[in-house]
Amino acid sequence: GESVGLHLPTLSVQEGDNSIINCAYSNSASDYFIWYKQESGKGPQFIIDIRSNMDKRQGQRVTVLLNKTVKHLSLQIAATQPGDSAVYFCAENEGGSYIPTFGRGTSLIVHP
């Protein structure tokens, strides 16, 4: 079946740098995307979402960009902090389905 995946399994950055986590999706019918953060020993936690009628959405220190032409999603974290160290997942939904399909995950490591 179609799947959601990530380009980089591990991303290491220095504290204070900006981080960019990428996600490729293959289901062209997907119209809703979510980024989740999973810290060690915890369940995934919602960060930010975006609908397919948008190409950018900003939150607190985070920005999600959506490029439907190439089926690409990215999460930008500004001024990365040690507390941002976690595994980040993108998830997608096809219209009419409320079940999120998760991508593989990227481990973000922030060095002090």
Add this chain to the structure above:
Amino acid sequence: DTAVSQTPKYLVTQMGNDKSIKCEQNLGHDTMYWYKQDSKKFLKIMFSYNNKELIINETVPNRFSPKSPDKAHLNLHINSLELGDSAVYFCASSPIGRTEAFFGQGTRLTVV
């Protein structure tokens, strides 16, 4: 006052046993899910359930069965446990018609 709670957090059991994992949510959500996370952190949907509909991922063995005594609970029962069932199992919930899922802390199941 945890939103989505699972018990137990850790479960070690022998092959062939039957076990249950309990999940409760106090968010008033209509939809609940069970996900399996393998050693590579991949999150796979197992079931989604609301008071009207059970959707089963067809790749899930029928040894796994969800049981919902009421809207706030969705327990996972597993028969004849196998070594390959070892994983972290997450319960989640979401409001009806929404995809943003709230996850529990996970149950680490180890089959020996």
